[in-house]
Amino acid sequence: MSIDYVCIDSHQPLNQVRSDLLRCEKSGREYPIVSGIPIIVDDPSLLLRSFHNSWKQMHSAVDTVRSDVEALLPEGPSSRLQRRISREISARRENLNAISKYMIPLERAQGDDAHISSRGSDFLFANGAAWSLERMLRYFAQDWTSSPDFASVSGLITSTIRSHAADRESIAILGAGACGTARAVVDMFDATCGVDLGLATLLLARGVLAGDDVVLNFEAIGWKPVRLQKLAPSERPVDLLVADANQLPFKTGSISVVVTQYLMDLMMDPVATALEIHRVLKSDGVWVNFSNPMRLHGEPLPYGELDIADIPPIFEPVGFDVVRCEETRFTLLNFAHLDPAGVGSFQKVHHTVMRKRTADRSTSPAPRTRRLSDDPSCWALVAHRVAARTVEIARVKTFSIPHDHNRIQIGVNGEFATTSSSDAEFFDALMSLIDGRRSLDDIYTALTRGTSQLPRRTFLEIMSSIHNNYGVVDFRKPAA
Ligand SMILES: C[S@@+](CC[C@H](N)C(=O)[O-])C[C@H]1O[C@@H](n2cnc3c(N)ncnc32)[C@H](O)[C@@H]1O
Known part of the structure; x- marks a missing residue:
């Protein structure tokens, strides 16, 4: 079973008019499918271009390592430094070789548009919500190397779901990243959807989910190579989808469980995201969150971090009953199990479980998130x-x-x-x-x-x- 996607404008069903294209007959909007992954966002071509650019930047980073050091050291680097630079350069090259076959669909989809630059927008997207694959590689080491920290968080999420989910029909993992959590829950649900704005990340994650042999070198452990875990294929697939957590292409009241892990703290307006999660959840549907403390829209960033006690008064008016709400600790990106040098950072995390109230009594203000459309x-x-x-x-x-x-x-x-x-x-x-x-x-x-x-x-x-x-x-x- 799969989740049926709807148009983000009209919320009407999408027709697959070609193997690589979805269309909404009501709004006229079209959304590409890149190698089986639908891209249901406002401007798919802009997003594709930004990923193409960041993939190119990952290539050029290999060349700049040596020239950056040489520019700083006119006498030339010492032999110790030379060895280190050479190791980094070959590690980066090996990473590109390991990843490039997954990026072929991205290059094809980009096609003739690759050279176009539309001032400003490329900067925004390169530095915007969607994380580049280069930034996300560490999350593959977290999710796919039998890390005890990943085991603890995925164990917490699965046990929470067992205790609180009203049904096991469908689950959406928002900001799914390397998709380790999606893999951890896939056998519990009829349909699992890993949602992220990062297409390149999802293309690589799909290979890992399929059990491909992937070896990557990780900076945090001195660019050492690590073979990612190969799990037996799951009974059901993880469907991958490029979409924005603030504008989900799911029918209203259709999803049993939504998971956000290390995402809500990134959202500029968590209440708006919560309203969108509330919209897509079924009555009695459950939202499981595990993230650094969120910050509210319009509050100064250094002071705005929410306390755990702030959660019920903020999210109950959105239409949720807070079922579980606790502050805990998580060691993020901890690779000490791979190398003693790879110690991660110890962080404060909020773990919350909220249930959509059966009678929807949302008294929250209208969402501030809005996409401007050309009217x-x-x-x-x-x-x-x-x-x-x-x-x-x-x-x-x-x-x-x-x-x-x-x-x-x-x-x-x-x-x-x-x-x-x-x-x-x-x-x-x-x-x-x-x-x-x-x-x-x-x-x-x-x-x-x-x-x-x-x-x-x-x-x-x-x-x-x-x-x-x-x-x-x-x-x-x-x-x-
Ligand atoms: C810090 S990473 C966490 C990844 C994963 N949840 C984990 O905990 O390992 C954040 C992820 O959220 C994605 N993301 C950020 N903003 C998003 C949005 N508005 N909608 C969907 N995904 C988003 C990024 O592309 C990135 O993959």
Whole structure:
């Protein structure tokens, strides 16, 4: 049995019109299927392009290791350092070789669009909600090397499900990552869906789930190679799906259990995500969460972390009964079982179990998560900045031997990433125009005056992303 997907706009069923395409007859929206994995998000081509770019970056990282060190050490690295660099370079190359066959569908799907860059949006997606495969590789070591820490968390999740799930028809694991948890629960349910925004991660996870022989080198243990666990194939498949936890392509009231593990703390507006989880759950359906403490939308990041006692008053109005609510500890990305050097970080975690109330009495405010779609009413919305959220643009100059270096960084809510000067100019112009008075149409017109070629749809996608993924911008209806 599989879960039937619906359109994220109309919530109507999707027809598979080709082996690689789903279509909603009501909204006209089309969603690609890449090597069996449906991509049911607002702008699939943008997401595909960002993954293609980050796959290319994973290749170029191999070449920059040596040149980075040589740029810092004009006399040349010592032989000890040389050995270390050579080990890292060959480990990275071996990783690329091991992974590349899984990325062929991504390269094919990207096709002719690969070279297009639409200012700003690539930066946002490369640094946005979907984690790159390079960042996610460590999670494969966590999930697939018989780690005692993974065994403890998956044991906790499965025992919680045994105790609390009202039925075992369907389960959705949101932010499924390396899919170890999806594998741990698959035999308990008729249908299991691993949902993540990261297509590259899911493509690799599918190979591991199928029992392929995968050997990867992990930085945390000195780039040593590790063979991932090969489990006997599960009786039922784990269906993989690229979708946003804030906009799930599931029918209302259709899912028995939703699991979020190390995801809710990443969500800009956890209440909005909870409302979407509430929508897709059946009456009496259960949401199991295991994440670092969440932070509420619109509160200053360093102070906003929720206490465990905050959970019931925040999530009961959403329409949940809190069944279990406890603070515990987890050692994240702990590879001490593979190498003594691979000790992980000891973290505070909230483990909560909530049941959707049978009579849906949600008194929570309307979700703040919104996707802007290309209709005239959305263009009239006024964009304003959100208190306690920041965008910073920094020119960083490093004085060094033999060359000084300049780079430009964009920081969102205090997290900085290096970017191109054109992206920085774009965000400078965009954020300056968001003043609480201009409508989206005014902002778009001012931004594209002159030479800029920014499709209207891409502009809306950027605005949706900085609203949903970063929480720095909000919208309100124009004053009557
Ligand atoms: C910290 S990792 C955790 C992975 C896995 N749950 C675990 O605990 O090992 C977060 C994962 O959530 C995914 N993610 C982040 N935001 C998401 C969203 N809005 N919708 C779906 N997946 C998301 C990322 O791509 C990444 O794979």
